[in-house]
Amino acid sequence: MSEPNVLLTIEDRIAHIRMNRPKAANGMSVEMLRDFYNAVMTVHGSDDVRAVVITGAGKNFSAGGDIHAFHSKGKDLPAYIRQATAYLQDAMQALMRLDAPVIAAVQGYATGGGGFGMVCAVDIVIAADSARFLAGATKVGMAPDAGTTATLPAIVGQRRAMEILLLNPTMSAAEAKDIGIVNQVVAEDALLDTAMTLARTLADGPPLAQAAVKREVRNHAKLPVEAVLTEEARTVSELSGTDDALEGLASMIERRPPAFTGR
Known part of the structure; x- marks a missing residue:
């Protein structure tokens, strides 16, 4: 074969x-x-x-x-x-x-x-x-x-x-x-x-945040900066409520590597 x-x-x-x-x-x-x-x-x-x-x-x-x-x-x-x-x-x-x-x-x-x-x-x-x-x-x-x-x-x-x-x-x-x-x-x-x-x-990184970076970098090349700022603010607010964001903050405070779960 x-x-x-x-x-x-x-x-x-x-x-x-x-x-x-x-x-x-x-x-x-x-x-x-x-x-x-x-x-x-x-x-x-x-x-x-x-x-x-x-x-x-x-x-x-x-x-x-x-x-x-x-x-x-x-x-x-x-x-x-x-x-x-x-x-x-x-x-x-x-x-x-x-x-x-x-x-x-x-x-x-x-x-x-x-x-x-x-x-x-x-x-x-x-x-x-x-x-x-x-x-x-x-x-x-x-x-x-x-x-x-x-x-x-x-x-x-x-x-x-x-x-x-x-x-x-x-x-x-x-x-x-x-x-x-x-x-x-x-x-x-x-x-x-x-x-x-x-x-x-x-x-080992935060999958939700990395996916957002990919999406925004590819999409925002076509948008005026005012629209980009609005979309970035919406995305950051959305991500701030995830377990990964809280884990990232905790890991910085506790001086340890983060354990991201994609949630």
């Missing part, structure tokens, strides 16, 4: 989604995108997941769309692309709507909607020092997908996003960190351990 396209493990409140087509540089076929989406939805349905780590098997995080699968479709390619992008869009929206923070641990190449687009869609990015980032869509006569035309400008600004999406520079991990695409650069052999250590820190 062939290996699964995507592997999912949930252990100790951390979900690990691993793209598993190393021979294809984790290029995303319709089948892989479907399986990735299903994995994310499984995480959505798990009540105890507090953090998510996404990795790619082999030398590369993801080379984006599976160009060999695309090329093999010939005149049927538009229909195949419509199906692929539908799964990709649904998967990226599902990632962004997860209450749990999502970490991408990137080695090798992260290109196209499946690779670079996913990097822009997650919450925190840890990159190996050998990682490379490339938008790449216009390089092959295509347009960006995976929400990149919204997520990338929010990260780097409109002018820099135009440069990246139109000129397709291949960015090193250090260059990507300098402009805010990457949070941290580490040695490749420390990549997974670093991501898992960060996931453990997040999993």
